């Protein structure tokens with residue numbers, strides 16, 4: 001039996017022998033004392049990439065988002081963000097527990113919302129109401145389907161927020177996928193955002209790590225909360241080096257993941273009962289609905305897993321497949337063939353199901 005084709009997430013990547021060798025050689029020091037040369041180099045590099053004054057190395061992008069929310073808000077404040085946002089759905093209620101804030105969710109289009117929606121969501125200056133303080137966007141939108149925010153819309157949302165004295169956060173866990181898909185440099189996309197989360201463990205293929213970037217004022221508080229949340233480390237250069245390696249070797253290839261995602265989407269679209277909008281596959285995330293197969297997502301996942309293809313069941317009938325640097329185009333073609341074998345393929349002239 002062939003090896004597993006793991007499409008469950010782009011976090012499934014394992015560090016390559018070359019990345020491991022680079023990590024093993026990394027110069028290190030005490031990160032908590034800001035004396036680790038590899039961490040310092042990565043922070044400078046990412047700050048430059050994002051066009052921010054500084055960046056802070058962290059164990060995870062979840063911590064990056066939670067630190068940003070904490071720095072920008074006071075307890076009782078409200079944050080405007082899309083209902084699909086990772087901060088809303090996948091951070092264990094962190095904003096409530098760690099920052100004591102309310103989340104005002106808007107319904108965007110596949111995770112992308114408008115400046116009008118921001119303005120409609122802002123509370124009146126009224127002692128009965130919470131104080132709106134922060135707007136957060138996600139590039140690319142994960143649960144929105146890997147959607148890329150167009151640059152004008154990112155800018156317009158940030159401008160609307162700042163017009164009303166709100167702070168802005170960009171959850172750029174997959175920002176480099178948006179760069180690969182749009183050709184718009186990261187610093188252009190990050191402009192207008194007071195803080196930016198940057199994840200190393202998704203498409204960039206590192207075993208651990210993320211950064212949060214912002215201006216020096218933001219960074220003073222961010223560093224304090226990093227420590228308070230237990231994120232300050234010691235000889236972290238050994239893991240930060242993976243980030244330096246990834247920025248040199250794993251960025252340009254992201255376009256291949258996007259090509260693979262489209263091949264996968266087109267192949268899945270040929271299976272009767274699978275509903276998928278191929279044109280909505282903009283990056284490396286492929287969402288599809290299997291209701292029409294009369295099988296549950298969990299059942300489809302287990303049938304595919306039995307054939308060596310791992311795909312995520314994200315709802316009763318909704319599934320997510322993710323392309324990344326550990327799956328080749330040949331793997332994707334094989335995954336499509338297996339899915340078509342397991343679930344059936346529409347033959348020419350066959351009517352519907």
Ligand SMILES: *Cc1c(COP(=O)(O)O)cnc(C)c1O
Nearest residue numbers: 060061062086138142171173210
């Ligand atoms: C994965 C992800 C995160 C969190 O990343 P971790 O490093 O796993 O904590 C945050 N935001 C988005 C949009 C993500 O997809």
